[in-house]
Amino acid sequence: MSASKPCKMDTSPSSTASLKRTKQDPLTPEKMAPEKKSATSNDVMLEEIRALRELTTKHFETTKELKDDLAEINSSLTQFQLRIEKLESRADSAALESAQFQDLTDKRIKKLEQDLEDITNRSRRNNLRIIGLKEHIEGSDMTEFLKKWLPKVLNMDPDCELDIEHSHRVPSHMRLNQSSPRPVVAKFLRFPQALQILTAAKNHPGLNIDGRKILIVPDLAKTTARKRKSFLALRPRLKSLNARYGLQYPARMVVTLNNSTKVFDSPELLQAYLDQTQSKNS
Incomplete structure (x- = not known):
């Protein structure tokens, strides 16, 4: 059996260089560029996130301030509304009191006018007003003229003596361009006699002088x-x-x-x- 031969390693220069390159492959500028670019992008994103966070914080603070301001404005509006309601209530009360006062005043004025009218009529109770009597027919004394003229034209007792306190025309002076004669007011001393003259005048509706109609009425x-x-x-x-x-x-x-x-x-x-x-x- 023959002995096996040991394996020999290739120790040539080309083999050694290949091995070294495999163990240690240094980074080239082209290989380092993507890493630097990635780091720069991350920093930018972080800055943007920080800026966005700060903006969000400021926005929140601004929103909170606006909410506080709105709450204050709403509170003020509520107070104003309450004041307005109170003023309106007072105005309504004042208007009602004014209307009641005006109504009461109108009633009092009407009552005073009625009382004044009644007093005036009572004070003139003995007076008669003669309308249509020609100017200057009385001469110098109106009272003496009426004492003689009234019993004659009213077919009264000739011996009837009228008690006329005084008499005069109204107004006391003739107005300019006045065509009709001024009325005559005669104040009798006793009311029954004035009433007697008034009744006699009603029984003579065609009473006239020189074709001029004469009216004898109460002085009211x-x-x-x-x-x-x-x-x-x-x-x-x-x-x-x-x-x-x-x-x-x-x-x-x-x-x-x-x-x-x-x-x-x-x-x-x-x-x-x-x-x-x-x-x-x-």
Whole structure:
């Protein structure tokens, strides 16, 4: 049996160089470039993350400040709303009190006007107003003229002596370009005598002087006189309904229609009654 021959290693220079290159392969610039580029990208990303984090933190802080400001504004608005509601409530109360006060004032003024009208009428109770008496017919003394003239034109007792306290025209001076004569106001000493003259004048509806119609009426407050005039303006409508009526002192109309008697204190009430009655009949 022959002995085996030992293996020999290749110790040639080319083999040794190949082995060395296999054990230690140094990095070249081309191989190092990707590693440096990767490190740089990571740093940039970290910086961007830090910047984004800082931006997020600032945004959060800004948002928190805005929320705090909004909360403060909402609180202020709530307080303002409460104040406005209180002011509106006070304004409503003030308006209600003002309306109540105005209503009370209107009622008091109306009552005072009625009282003044009543006092004026009472103070003129003995007065008569003569309308249409020609100017200067009285001469120098109006009172003496009326004492003689009234019993004569009213067919009264010639021996009847009238107690007239005083008399005068109103106004005291004639207005410029005034065509109609001024009314005469005569104040009698006793009311029964004034009433006697007034009754006699009603029984002589055609009383006139020189073709001029003469009226003898109570001397009343302006408001009362206007009310009586408005009542008298409704007489044609009362006649058309065959109603019986009469004007009472100082200014009330008594109406009897269809066996029913009513008393009206104002022309407006009488007019409404006539409108309703004529509406039913139509």
